[in-house]
Amino acid sequence: MYSFKAFLPTKLIFGVKALQKLPKEAKKLGTKAMIVTGRHSTKKSGLLDRVLSLLKSAGISTVVYDKITPNPTTTQVDEAAEIAKEEGVQFVIGLGGGSPIDSAKCIAIASLNEGGIWNYVKVGGGKKPKSALPIIAIPTTHGTGTEADPFAVITNPETKTKVGIGYNAIFPAVSLIDPELMLTLPKNQTAYTSMDAFYHSIEAFLNKNANPYSDLLAIDSMKRIISNLPLAYKDGLDIKARTELTWANTEAGITETITGVIANHAIEHGISGYYPNIAHGLGLCVTGPYLFEHIFNQIFERLAQVGREVFGIYENNDKRAARMMIEKLRDFQDRFGLNKKLSALGVEKETLKKMANTSYEAMYGVIETTPGDLKKEDLLEILERAF
Numbered sequence: 001m002y003s004f005k006a007f008l009p010t011k012l013i014f015g016v017k018a019l020q021k022l023p024k025e026a027k028k029l030g031t032k033a034m035i036v037t038g039r040h041s042t043k044k045s046g047l048l049d050r051v052l053s054l055l056k057s058a059g060i061s062t063v064v065y066d067k068i069t070p071n072p073t074t075t076q077v078d079e080a081a082e083i084a085k086e087e088g089v090q091f092v093i094g095l096g097g098g099s100p101i102d103s104a105k106c107i108a109i110a111s112l113n114e115g116g117i118w119n120y121v122k123v124g125g126g127k128k129p130k131s132a133l134p135i136i137a138i139p140t141t142h143g144t145g146t147e148a149d150p151f152a153v154i155t156n157p158e159t160k161t162k163v164g165i166g167y168n169a170i171f172p173a174v175s176l177i178d179p180e181l182m183l184t185l186p187k188n189q190t191a192y193t194s195m196d197a198f199y200h201s202i203e204a205f206l207n208k209n210a211n212p213y214s215d216l217l218a219i220d221s222m223k224r225i226i227s228n229l230p231l232a233y234k235d236g237l238d239i240k241a242r243t244e245l246t247w248a249n250t251e252a253g254i255t256e257t258i259t260g261v262i263a264n265h266a267i268e269h270g271i272s273g274y275y276p277n278i279a280h281g282l283g284l285c286v287t288g289p290y291l292f293e294h295i296f297n298q299i300f301e302r303l304a305q306v307g308r309e310v311f312g313i314y315e316n317n318d319k320r321a322a323r324m325m326i327e328k329l330r331d332f333q334d335r336f337g338l339n340k341k342l343s344a345l346g347v348e349k350e351t352l353k354k355m356a357n358t359s360y361e362a363m364y365g366v367i368e369t370t371p372g373d374l375k376k377e378d379l380l381e382i383l384e385r386a387f
């Protein structure tokens, strides 16, 4: 049996040219905005200039914070929040991939609440924020699903802890999801971000709290990713394939909101907390199949269903179908060079235990919803096999 709650207050504006709706939507939120973005790509592509001129046309003045790196840190968030306070910013625009958008969400909290963002992380200060500035999300990658969820991922550079926070106050007020903005995504990012979305969906599907609402979106998004990632990888300018991957990612974000991910995301946060240069989507592909094998007896019926519905496997026996599914997933990942070993990615054997511990403690919420009652030792075993 199942029970669930679905609260999705974000206005999603989806489709080619969705960005053009920015002036109209921004005007509703105030007259002064902070744009949060990375150091390079939105400048190089001219997108930042386009956004600035759209806002100017609506009479909105702007402050740009452009120091966000992949795996953004609490230091960056706190610095930007100080500027937002000084400048009297009324809303925050996250422009770019998951990192700038998640940072915008954290800045929205830190601007209205005292003591820095770490205060509002469970394993940090453990406080609940009272409110947050309104957020507009403009994604330029089809991974993370952050445009449709109340989550943000942030790293404390001192403790190397990479954690997720989730508050209703940081659902974006509006997300402008424009597949045209994904056309410049390089090949490796195309694969990493699509697989991040794939793992949001499959992990939600395997979650103890899975339900028909999120199952529907999870299966649909996995199908779209399996058939369109090869096309967008081959030709990045294929707008039809980009549109499918972009929607698949938003769907995956909704499944994550309704049901949530499982231990593969906890394990990956452990990895990229210690090794920030390992892309999130790549880390998920490295450990995912090992997790599925580790908890096989608890999930084989669900895996068999994914095998039949997503990978087109014809096999009546559930255990056999589930094994075939894991192999098909590995073959698929292999086409994009995603079946690496952790050792080949520069991970040192001595850190595996620390990573298992941090994953378990910082991300216990998603360990708990993973079938198989996982302990720290299980996470370590999975990491060792992936090593």
Ligand SMILES: [Fe+2]
Residues within 6 Å of the ligand: 144, 196, 197, 200, 265, 280
């Ligand atoms: Fe993710």
